Amino acid sequence: MNDFFLYLRYISISLKSQMQYKLSFWLQLAGQFLLTVIEFFGIWALFTRFNNIGTWTLSEVALFYGMVNISFACADALGKGFESFTIIIKNGDFDRLLLRPRTTVIQLLGQELTLKRMGRLFQGVVVMGWSISTLHIPLTFKNLWLLGTSFISGVALFVGIVIIQATLTFWTIESLEIMNILTYGGVETAQYPLSIYTKWFQRFFTFFIPLGCVSYFPLLAVLEKADSFLVPLWFCYTSPVAGILFLMLALKLWQLGERYYCSTGS
Template sequence: MSLYFKYLQILFKSQMQYRTSFLLLSFGQFFIPLSVFAGLYFLFERFGQIKGWSFFEVALCFAVIHMAFSISECFARGFDAFSSLVRDGNFDRLLVRPRNTIIQVMGSQFEFTRFGRLIQSIIVLIWALSNLPIEWGIIKASILILMIISGVFIFTGIFILAATMCFWTIQGLEVVNIFTDGGREMAQYPLNIYHKWVAKFFTFIIPFGTVNYLPLMYLLDKNEGNSIVYMMAPIAGIIFILPCLLVWRFGVKHYRSTGS
């Protein structure tokens, strides 16, 4: 991890060499999800509620998933841009170094301008929480933090799976955006507003439901039956990264250099 933080420090210094550009890009990232949130706001202005969910309840869901995405996109950007390493043959250099390839790929690129998106999501989170009658305690506060962490692990896991596919396809596949950008857009609403097969897929296959639905039900006291299932749901999202890492190891073992 000392190597990872060294990567972090070097790339942060390099991006801060052009501070005006950095600030403008961060400012732009602040407004990208704002337009999406504006659409959400006007939707509720027109219809009042969606399948029993109020505006501030969905705003909480929106904030959590966008915070998780912005953090993952910042610190796992190396996997999202991994295809260039394979295409140019630069992944060969990572293999001969006596360090874990996961750390090296993660440390190859950071997008600190994504903090603009993160700040906007934090503002929405504070606004939503201040308008919801949630009785806070240590357990509920911990679950909220776990929801964000779980989302980070899920998005990072998807980035890793997308990067692993590059070992065979060389170029990155745009279809993966269905589960990254598409997953983010879908998961900003509670899952029960969708068809049952969609909710099941994004709960048991890509476990966004363990971030934006089951624990959210517990926070809002809407859960039915055993509350332990709702409380422990974010852990399933964190565990999701384990099979992703196994797939990555399989891909590394079967990597064939492009010869560039």
């Protein structure tokens, strides 16, 4: 509980610092919102030209789009400390974090809650709300469970990816940009149903990076299409746990990286 209250204190300080320049904050928030609006406009233009992708309509794809953008926006806001970890390593600031009587994970998560990322979250909520309304999806306990677990597991998955990217910095010093294939590339992938991709690609984002488990399969059940794609309904309900397990694995790798950390001497 002490760590939890410390984290809240970190967040409070971060929010106060970002609100010192309110106009700059609101402009950045609007910029994030408009940028993602343009992204969805591209999807809308695609469906306007071809009407559908396989058996998928625009309103169905909008559900996937909204969910992954909401999850990623929250993860991106929470994981800023890990995202900029390469600067902390090169400046020798990580040595100072190690001297403090708290876990480095809490310190890095609390370094900054990037509120401007909420522009993407708001846009994702609007798109997903439009999809649910258009498809007349009832907000029953079953659907709320699927949507809720998909969101929580999606946040855990993307935070886990960022933590793994930061962990590799213990050995590489410079952040490996190739990891952006799994973060921003993963967002682009999950904006569409996994079934439209080739088989090896589906397997990669199901068994190696469980993006399909946290986004595609739960929403398949929400759309009542699990039977159409021969996916067991029980798997749609339980697959989001893969996101939590992925985060736990990422934290274990982080502990391993800390164990072999050698200061840069800055």
